[in-house]
Amino acid sequence: MSTTSSSGFSVALDTLIGFCAAHPVADTDAPRVLTRLNSGPDAIIDWRERGVVAVLLDSVTGTNGAIPVEVVGAIGGAMSATLAADLLTEIDLRMESLNVKGVELAITEPWEPHQNIARQRGYVLAYHDCDMVCRDAAWGPDRPIPASAEWRDAWPEHVEEYIAVLHSGFSDTPGAFIPSADEVRRYLQQSGIRARILIENGRGIGLLRYTEPRAYINAVVRAGSERGRGIGQLIMDEARRQLGDKKPMRLTVVDTNTAAIELYRRCNFVVERRLPVLSRNRPA
Structure with missing residues (x-):
């Protein structure tokens, strides 16, 4: 093998x-x-x-x-x-x-x-994976993005910015695992996978990845340096624009990421399932 x-x-x-x-x-x-x-x-x-x-x-x-x-x-x-x-x-x-x-x-x-x-x-409990669903995307009007920013497709021109946001945004997030750069590039080319990145002054500040036609949101990531700017809400607004409101949107988040869960609840997501994740260090 x-x-x-x-x-x-x-x-x-x-x-x-x-x-x-x-x-x-x-x-x-x-x-x-x-x-x-x-x-x-x-x-x-x-x-x-x-x-x-x-x-x-x-x-x-x-x-x-x-x-x-x-x-x-x-x-x-x-x-x-x-x-x-x-x-x-x-x-x-x-x-x-x-x-x-x-x-x-x-x-x-x-x-x-x-x-x-x-x-x-x-093995001890590390966290729960929370599967969440939004059946009502009427969470209010889209927030305006910064004047110097715009949404673009990550593939093929903005893959490096996409990878940089993944690493900076997930650097301290339990339950977040980042594949190799080669695997990210390959994955973004798959049928049904879509990735959007918010570019400001030539630099990625947030990203969205989702799977069609299931309306499953794979990743909502704010660059690590962009805390406090409401980037997460801008990403969710972009998800609604891309996926529409004709079918429920779904995503998974760890329960220790309380800021993300609060964001999703403001966007009318509710928890459908909690999956325990246990961890164990390598035996000495």
């Missing part, structure tokens, strides 16, 4: 992707996780013979050195207690071999019955 292009590795990855397609886990993009968001074989736990495939996403950057771990395929969408315990042991071993500081484990469906096992292994 690998994310390289050699024919043998590609066949192995295709087989893994096929397994995950046959045994999907909700809210997981198995092809992208397997091919783009890890460093290769050491990061992929291929336990198809036991009914599960998991990945340590060690090609993304988080705020505290921890990386996400995702179960991307599971027969029946579930694991036994024994399998869950063994998988946690294997994750510890992979943390050591990959030299990562820690992991974050979202309690998705396969993990739900086994939270206590994870906690007994030293």
